[in-house]
Amino acid sequence: MDRIYVFDTTLRDGEQSPGVNLNIKEKLQIAKQLVRLGVDIIEAGFPMASPGDAAAVAKIAGSVKGVTVAALARANFGDIDRAREALREAEQPRIHTFISTSDIHLQHQLRMSREQVLEAAREAVKRAKSYTADVEFSAMDASRSEIDYLCRVLAAAIEAGATVLNIPDTVGYAVPDEFGEFIRTIRERTPGIEKVTISVHCHNDLGLAVANTLAAVQNGARQVEVAVNGIGERAGNAALEELVMTLYARRSLYGFNTGIKTEEIFRTSKLVSSLTGMPVQYNKAIVGKNSFAHESGIHQDGVLKERTTYEIIDPKVIGVPQSTLVLGKLSGRHAFKSRLAELGYVLSEEELKTAFARFKELCDRKKSITDEDLQALVDEEIRRIPPTFELKYLHVSSGTTVVPTATIGLTVHDKPVEEAACGNGPVDAIYKAIDKITAVKCTLETYGIDAVTGGKDAVGSVIVRVRSERGQTFLGRGISTDVLEASARAYIDAVNKIVADANGPKLRPEV
Numbered sequence: 001m002d003r004i005y006v007f008d009t010t011l012r013d014g015e016q017s018p019g020v021n022l023n024i025k026e027k028l029q030i031a032k033q034l035v036r037l038g039v040d041i042i043e044a045g046f047p048m049a050s051p052g053d054a055a056a057v058a059k060i061a062g063s064v065k066g067v068t069v070a071a072l073a074r075a076n077f078g079d080i081d082r083a084r085e086a087l088r089e090a091e092q093p094r095i096h097t098f099i100s101t102s103d104i105h106l107q108h109q110l111r112m113s114r115e116q117v118l119e120a121a122r123e124a125v126k127r128a129k130s131y132t133a134d135v136e137f138s139a140m141d142a143s144r145s146e147i148d149y150l151c152r153v154l155a156a157a158i159e160a161g162a163t164v165l166n167i168p169d170t171v172g173y174a175v176p177d178e179f180g181e182f183i184r185t186i187r188e189r190t191p192g193i194e195k196v197t198i199s200v201h202c203h204n205d206l207g208l209a210v211a212n213t214l215a216a217v218q219n220g221a222r223q224v225e226v227a228v229n230g231i232g233e234r235a236g237n238a239a240l241e242e243l244v245m246t247l248y249a250r251r252s253l254y255g256f257n258t259g260i261k262t263e264e265i266f267r268t269s270k271l272v273s274s275l276t277g278m279p280v281q282y283n284k285a286i287v288g289k290n291s292f293a294h295e296s297g298i299h300q301d302g303v304l305k306e307r308t309t310y311e312i313i314d315p316k317v318i319g320v321p322q323s324t325l326v327l328g329k330l331s332g333r334h335a336f337k338s339r340l341a342e343l344g345y346v347l348s349e350e351e352l353k354t355a356f357a358r359f360k361e362l363c364d365r366k367k368s369i370t371d372e373d374l375q376a377l378v379d380e381e382i383r384r385i386p387p388t389f390e391l392k393y394l395h396v397s398s399g400t401t402v403v404p405t406a407t408i409g410l411t412v413h414d415k416p417v418e419e420a421a422c423g424n425g426p427v428d429a430i431y432k433a434i435d436k437i438t439a440v441k442c443t444l445e446t447y448g449i450d451a452v453t454g455g456k457d458a459v460g461s462v463i464v465r466v467r468s469e470r471g472q473t474f475l476g477r478g479i480s481t482d483v484l485e486a487s488a489r490a491y492i493d494a495v496n497k498i499v500a501d502a503n504g505p506k507l508r509p510e511v
């Protein structure tokens with residue numbers, strides 16, 4: 001079987017999803033899980049975006065082993081030098097440089113001639129090559145580029161030392177037959193292409209990202225750029241789990257394998273969803289809540305008699321937990337820690353201490369703590385550090401005949417502050433009281449609530465999207481058996497992110 005290399009861009013393109021702003025700890029947690037999942041290349045970020053992004057790439061580069069770590073750079077020396085700096089400690093560094101090759105982008109965005117772009121590509125690859133042997137070149141908006149010109153740019157990149165050539169469908173415009181044909185033509189017309197790996201990066205604007213990627217693979221692409229849960233700019237990127245499981249479920253048809261440990265897929269999906277605050281739609285292929293749920297009586301009957309009657313993938317293969325009941329009131333710190341390790345979390349002593357304290361609080365309100373409860377709780381601990389504001393207490397009075405009123409106690413840099421406010425509902429009252437304390441100007445854009453697990457004592461998870469004064473959006477998440485408390489925690493989480501993000505709007509290039 002031929003090997004397909006999985007290039008994961010969850011931490012770069014995925015992180016560019018509207019509202020997603022991962023901090024360095026969250027990124028590291030995801031990177032470590034991606035290593036366990038068995039991806040070949042982790043695109044850790046775009047170091048030029050901000051000092052925080054550069055620091056996160058450097059942290060990941062220095063912390064993960066046995067995997068290639070890529071950093072994105074536009075085709076200029078400043079970006080490439082910054083990428084090299086961030087990758088200094090990487091075991092297997094890769095610089096990923098890109099420039100647009102479509103006339104639309106050349107004319108309207110870059111304002112450069114074709115010859116200028118070709119030169120810039122050549123010089124950028126040369127510069128990157130002087131730092132690392134592993135250089136990837138992307139021709140942005142390749143699918144809308146004139147093919148002869150595109151092949152000339154790619155040939156120049158090969159000549160300059162590129163080892164991977166990426167053909168992105170940046171705007172998600174391609175369709176499978178055409179895109180497969182496109183890759184085949186590029187292979188036929190680009191001198192030297194047999195020496196390098198062909199890669200594709202497909203966006204999902206028409207819902208075809210995975211189909212286009214598969215078509216490319218059938219026509220010679222051997223690296224696929226994907227993101228967990230298909231997150232990314234706009235409608236997102238090709239979903240890692242869908243692509244990998246298609247190659248797995250239909251391996252006799254395709255004849256390709258990957259290095260992915262499929263039993264880590266479900267856990268990775270959960271982790272990414274939780275840390276990014278982007279929920280997975282119920283009917284999402286492979287990892288959606290309904291993916292293995294059989295509602296029709298005939299189907300249920302069939303699956304009970306023989307699983308393969310209506311299931312093409314055994315849920316065990318992607319690591320869907322078979323039983324969920326785990327811990328309770330009597331569980332000690334050791335059991336807590338070891339269960340977390342089984343779920344893929346490695347926490348510092350400090351994080352463990354606060355997470356365990358919240359676990360004990362939760363045990364007082366809920367009899368059995370499932371893996372999902374645990375995960376939600378721990379993710380909240382990881383993602384909330386370091387907080388400026390912390391919830392201490394909350395009192396709400398609400399009903400059909402009273403004006404909803406909330407009293408909130410927060411600590412602000414460890415100093416206690418209390419405020420009260422009225423609103424048109426309890427959540428509104430809570431948020432107004434929080435606003436009075438934090439004095440952070442922002443607007444609530446969306447508010448969503450979901451039960452983490454079933455049952456009337458289920459843990460509620462609230463996700464809010466908040467827009468800062470500077471126009472950036474931030475997601476906040478809070479969990480609790482009390483939905484009002486979860487609402488308060490989610491909002492405080494988002495406000496903490498606004499305060500922590502001192503850099504302002506980031507440079508966000510899209511490949």
Ligand SMILES: [Zn+2]
Nearest residue numbers: 013233510511
């Ligand atoms: Zn992209």
